[in-house]
Amino acid sequence: MGLDGGGVGVTRGSISAAPVPAYLDEWVRRAFDDPNLLGEISFALRGPFHVVYPPLVGRNIQGFRTVFEQAGIDGVVYYGKKANKSPAVARACAEHGAGVDVSSTGELTAALAQGVRGDELMVTGPAKSDDLLxxxxRHGALIAVDNLGELERLAALGTSAAQARVVLRVLPAASASRFGMTDAEIDQALTALDGRESIRLEGFSFHLSGYDAVARAELACELITRCLHARALGHPATTLSIGGGFGVDYVPATAWTEFTEHVDRQWFHSGKSFDSYYPYHFPAPGPAMLAAILEHDGLAQRLRDNTIRLAIEPGRALLAHAGFTVFRVQGSKIRHADGSPYCLLTVDGTSLSLSEQWFDSEYLPDPLLWPARPGTPTPTSVGAATCLDSDMLSWRRIPLPRAAAAGDLLIYPNTAGYQMDSNESAFHDLPIPPKVVLHDAPVLTHRAGSASCHPPGNRFRWTLDG
Incomplete structure (x- = not known):
């Protein structure tokens, strides 16, 4: 099929970007290969939708827990809930022994509603409201105190018989972050906590931008010293949280190198360019990065020797390969660049549901075109169903395996982490895409007079999230 649905297709040339194929988990392939599933969901919902698969969240949690076990340390995982609002993800955390990191009363109550217990919550964020504190x-959550005023307000509440459990958030040296306390403020906080029976200091926390395992290990070692100093002052100080920022490996190294070393504005609709991209290839993702942190400078041994529990707050990494986003093609037109034609699609949603635009960047893993049919590779950019020139899901001219037609589905893989709902809006009165939860359907084998249930097969059932 050609660009116009009947002519000769366009082979990859100078205007077509290098492919950036995504890693696809087995469950994604099952969903894509099902001849009915995605089409039926699209027909039922009449618009774009997100798909989540909770068993992958459980598998990712277990990956981190296994690293803790192998290192012989007491470790706890708090899921950074801001990465995805899905109730099914919070339920998976409750079912697989992970806590949840929340920053609002809405997030806190949503986590409780999915079975996460109060003492399994960590409350973070700046200058928390009195209601949240x-x-x-009341629920016994661990509170990361961000500033001295917050500590004073917490002490003044006096509305619970239980002690407030806190860690003090440290501002890393030379950091320009607006979060955390300086060394002098930490010393003031320790003085303010002296004799304060209503507050229990359980340790310290920090968060670093970027994905540097060594920097996290080195700062963690420094904070072990802080814990020991706090203990000398009479505080328990048994917990150290190193925050999140665990990388996810979206695409193969060769594809990522090809893209980053040869990226050119001519690969993008209207000559668009971006200053930076998320590192879609990450050689030591998630649990492997945690293992590297624990191995550096003997951190695991120091945690064991000083009986300190290590807390982590991954968001994106717990959602790795656990979801995708589906848009329906509404129409297409032909545009030209350097005399070569390419396809410009319009889909039934907006870039607000693929939130990398929030970071003034582009989501790069190649979308899949469903249904799979033979055709001619076609450079394709993807626009949204709004009247804004800037509303593009993919500025890049993606080398789709064939020309897309109205009614086809475009599937963006691995969008569960931050992409699905960080930036949603009902602009133009378009509905916000719902989330669909996939469930493995049991396979029934009928025998004479009975039916026996066997382990899940290749068939999925689906429900709306929540």
């Missing part, structure tokens, strides 16, 4: 204290 009160509710967190």
């Amino acid at each position: 009160w509710l967190a204290t």
